[in-house]
Amino acid sequence: MPSPxxxxxxxxxSADDRRAQLVQIGLELLPTTPVQELTIDEVAxxxxxxxxxxFHYFATKRDYYTAVTRAAADLMWxxxxxxxxxxxxxxxxxxxxxxxxxxxxxxxxxxxFVRGAAGGDPWVAEVYxxxxxxxxxxxxxxxxxxDDALRRQLVxxxxxxxxxxxxxxxxxxTTMSRDELLALLRDVLDRLTTHGA
Numbered sequence: 001m002p003s004p005x006x007x008x009x010x011x012x013x014s015a016d017d018r019r020a021q022l023v024q025i026g027l028e029l030l031p032t033t034p035v036q037e038l039t040i041d042e043v044a045x046x047x048x049x050x051x052x053x054x055f056h057y058f059a060t061k062r063d064y065y066t067a068v069t070r071a072a073a074d075l076m077w078x079x080x081x082x083x084x085x086x087x088x089x090x091x092x093x094x095x096x097x098x099x100x101x102x103x104x105x106x107x108x109x110x111x112x113f114v115r116g117a118a119g120g121d122p123w124v125a126e127v128y129x130x131x132x133x134x135x136x137x138x139x140x141x142x143x144x145x146x147d148d149a150l151r152r153q154l155v156x157x158x159x160x161x162x163x164x165x166x167x168x169x170x171x172x173x174t175t176m177s178r179d180e181l182l183a184l185l186r187d188v189l190d191r192l193t194t195h196g197a
Contacts, residue, residue, distance in 0.1 A: 019057045019067070022047055026068035027075070031105065034112030035065050035072070036121075066123040069113065073131045076102055081138070091142040092189070095135075096182050100166055107170045114163050132159060145193055154192045161188060 025046045026038055040061060044051045058064035080098050082091045103110050117128035136155045137147070145151050162185055169181050176184070 015057060018047075018049075022054060022057060022064065023067050023071050026064070027071055030068070030072055030109045032108075034109050035068050035124075036112060036116060038065070038068070040064070062123055066127070069124060069127045072106075072109070072113070073127050077131065077134060080135070082142075088142050088144060092139070092186065093182070095138070095142070096162075096185055099162070100169075100178065100181065103166045104170050107167070111167055114167070132156065135159065139189075143189075143193055151193065155189075158189050158192050 022043060025043050026035065029038055029042070040051055040054055043064075044054045047054070054064070058067065079102055080095050082094050086094065113124060113128065116124035136152055136159070139155050140147050140151055165185070166181070169175060
């Protein structure tokens with residue numbers, strides 16, 4: 001009589017599960033460590049696997065960093081989006097408020113993301129551009145503006161201004177109150193998009 005098949009080890013994971021676990025470890029480290037500074041040895045140690053096994057799931061360090069960056073961008077996206085049924089006015093105000101909170105929590109990581117894209121790092125730039133485009137789409141829809149080249153340029157310019165100002169404010173929040181910051185950002189957006197009308 002043949003022996004019953006052995007039970008799978010509880011530590012054995014599918015390839016997809018293991019990749020998801022490794023990306024999750026990267027996400028957990030991001031509040032204190034920019035993605036470019038994550039060490040493969042530390043990630044592997046936390047996962048309970050060898051460094052060489054990590055490269056079984058991600059061919060290169062860059063592939064791993066790209067996966068973590070994309071996952072972080074998706075999390076930011078989910079964090080920023082409004083609930084269905086939110087009014088246009090509340091959508092814009094809510095996205096701004098949640099963006100400031102995101103940068104407060106992940107300041108160094110977010111700045112590294114922005115600087116990496118500006119510095120021409122291809123894998124960061126690709127994810128950054130995708131995230132920006134999605135946010136422009138949402139902003140234009142929330143503001144009730146047509147999606148044309150001029151409006152997209154203006155909203156992209158406003159995002160660049162917002163990233164810089166919020167980054168500076170989180171470093172020194174004594175320059176203005178949070179409410180003043182949000183009001184200023186909204187005022188600049190309204191002025192830019194009105195100018196483009």
